[in-house]
Amino acid sequence: MPSRERYIEKHRDQGLCIRCPNEAMPGRYLCPKCARKQGIINKNNYEINRSYRLEYRRNQVDKYKKEGRCTECSAPLDEEDRGFVTCLTCRIKATVPRTGRLNAINYAHYARKFQLVPVR
Ligand SMILES: [Zn+2]
Ligand SMILES: [Zn+2]
Numbered sequence: 059m060p061s062r063e064r065y066i067e068k069h070r071d072q073g074l075c076i077r078c079p080n081e082a083m084p085g086r087y088l089c090p091k092c093a094r095k096q097g098i099i100n101k102n103n104y105e106i107n108r109s110y111r112l113e114y115r116r117n118q119v120d121k122y123k124k125e126g127r128c129t130e131c132s133a134p135l136d137e138e139d140r141g142f143v144t145c146l147t148c149r150i151k152a153t154v155p156r157t158g159r160l161n162a163i164n165y166a167h168y169a170r171k172f173q174l175v176p177v178r
Pocket of ligand 1: 076077079080089090091
């Protein structure tokens with residue numbers, strides 16, 4: 059078997075891109091970069107665009123974490139947010155049942171109820 063084919067086969071087995079050492083997209087033989095070079099990725103390809111967005115989002119989350127900012131809305135985190143990766147507002151939004159609007163009163167209530175602020 060020519061070495062080129064062996065190389066491709068090996069990468070396929072390992073879930074790697076067959077054109078470069080990067081990880082291939084799930085269920086694909088190419089990484090997003092090579093797929094784009096090949097013209098495989100286009101606006102209409104929802105699945106691939108989705109994996110792009112997820113990757114972008116992951117990078118963004120990493121960046122915000124390093125900078126000590128909320129990974130949802132990028133607001134700077136303060137003392138109360140120590141140990142969390144999102145700000146209080148986002149934590150409440152993510153936890154509170156979707157029913158009802160948030161106001162100053164139930165905001166504080168939920169913050170305590172779900173222990174989204176440190177217990178003093
Ligand atoms: Zn590649
Ligand atoms: Zn936030």
